[in-house]
Amino acid sequence: MRFELIRPAKKLINDVFEIKEGEEVVLTYDTLSDLQVVQITAAAAVEMGAKPVLICVPAPDGVGKAADPQLPLRTLSAALEHCDVWIEFNERWLLYSTVYEQAMKNKNLRYMCLVGMNSEMMQRTLDLDLRKLREFLKKVTERISKARKVRITTAAGTDINFENHPHRPVICDSGEANLPGIYMLPGQISWSPVFESINGKIVFDGSLVPPAGILREPVELTIENGEIKRISGGTESIIFKKWLESFKHRGMFRLAHISLGFNPGAKLTGNVLEDERVWGCSEWGIGYIGEDMIPDIKMEDQAPSHCDGVCLNSTIILDDAVVVKNGVVVDEELMNFVPK
Incomplete structure (x- = not known):
C-alpha cells in the first residue's frame, strides 16, 4: 500500500465527509479502478469506526444508462438505497445510470463522484489546503x-x-x-x-x-x-x-x-x-x-x-x-x- 495516499484518504474521510462511528460506507469500483485507492479509503473509514462495504463490478462498455445492460442493477441499487455514504471510484461511471437514480431515492445519502480516481490523482487533488x-x-x-x-x-x-x-x-x-x-x-x-x-x-x-x-x-x-x-x-x-x-x-x-x-x-x-x-x-x-x-x-x-x-x-x-x-x-x- 502506498503510504503517500494515507493523508489524502484521511482528508477525504475526515475533512470532506466527516464520517462518524457506525456509519455504513459503500465504495463502488470496477475492474479498471485503482484498487489501492479503494483499499486505503476503506482503511481510513475503519479507523473512524465506520463500516465500509466494497463492491466491485466488471467494467461495462459504456457509462451512465449506457452501462445498465451490464450492471447488477437490483443488487447495487439495494445496497446504495440503504447506506449512509457512497463513494464512487468506478472507471466506467455509474453516475446517471439507473443505479444512480435508484440510489438518489435515499434521502439520507451522501454521495461523491470520484470516478477514475487513481493514486497520483488522489495525491494531487486531495492533499491540499x-x-x-x-x-x-x-x-x-x-x-x-x-x-x-x-x-x-x-x-x-x-x-x-x-x-x-x-x-x-x-x-x-x-x-x-x-x-x-x-x-x-x-x-x-x-x-x-x-x-x-x-x-x-x-x-x-x-x-x-x-x-x-x-x-x-x-x-x-x-x-x-x-x-x-x-x-x-x-x-x-x-x-x-x-x-x-x-x-x-x-x-x-x-x-x-x-x-x-x-x-x-x-x-x-x-x-x-x-x-x-x-x-x-x-x-x-x-x-x-x-x-x-x-x-x-x-x-x-x-x-x-x-x-x-x-x-x-x-x-x-x-x-x-x-x-x-x-x-x-x-x-x-x-x-x-x-x-x-
Whole structure:
C-alpha cells in the first residue's frame, strides 16, 4: 500500500465527509479502478469506526444508462438505497445510470463522484489546503450567482454567451460532504444556464471524455439555443459526432451544464474527473442532465449517456466584468482569496 495516499484518504474521510462511528460506507469500483485507492479509503473509514462495504463490478462498455445492460442493477441499487455514504471510484461511471437514480431515492445519502480516481490523482487533488480552497470557491460561486449574463472565450476559438437561470443552483464543489446530497471532487463550480440562451462556439482543446480522451486537435461545436448544430475539426470530431449519433437520441446533442475548474493540483490527464478541474478551464457537459441542477424542470426523456469537454485557459466575463483572463484570476477582490 502506498503510504503517500494515507493523508489524502484521511482528508477525504475526515475533512470532506466527516464520517462518524457506525456509519455504513459503500465504495463502488470496477475492474479498471485503482484498487489501492479503494483499499486505503476503506482503511481510513475503519479507523473512524465506520463500516465500509466494497463492491466491485466488471467494467461495462459504456457509462451512465449506457452501462445498465451490464450492471447488477437490483443488487447495487439495494445496497446504495440503504447506506449512509457512497463513494464512487468506478472507471466506467455509474453516475446517471439507473443505479444512480435508484440510489438518489435515499434521502439520507451522501454521495461523491470520484470516478477514475487513481493514486497520483488522489495525491494531487486531495492533499491540499482544503480550507483555503473552499474560501476561494465560495467567493467565485457568489459572484456567479449574482451575474445575469456570462460570456466565455478562449484563444482556441471558444466564444459562447448565455444567461443564468434565477431558480437553478450554482453548485460549489468545495470539499464539504457532511450533509445528505450529491458531491463531486473539490475544485469545480457547475450550473445549468437558461438552455435556450446558449449561443456561439465551443472549442474543446483539452479533453473530451468519452469518446476521445486528451485531444490531439481541437473539436469545434456550433451551438444554437443550447443544442449542438455542427461539429467540425479533424478525426476526433468525426469520432465524437458518430458517438453522439450512435445513441439515436436528440438529447445527446443538448448541453447539460457549464463548469469552471479551480483545483490547484489538477492537470490534464485524459481522466475527466481531473481534467475538468484544471485551474482556469471551462467545461461543458453534454447529454444527461443531473436533476439536482434543474429543480424547475421535470425531465421526461433523459439522454442515455453523458460526456464532458474541456476548454483550457478560459476567459470568464460576468455581466461585462472580466474575472478570469486566459485562465488567470484577474478580479481584484477574488485575487485576495486565490490559494497559494
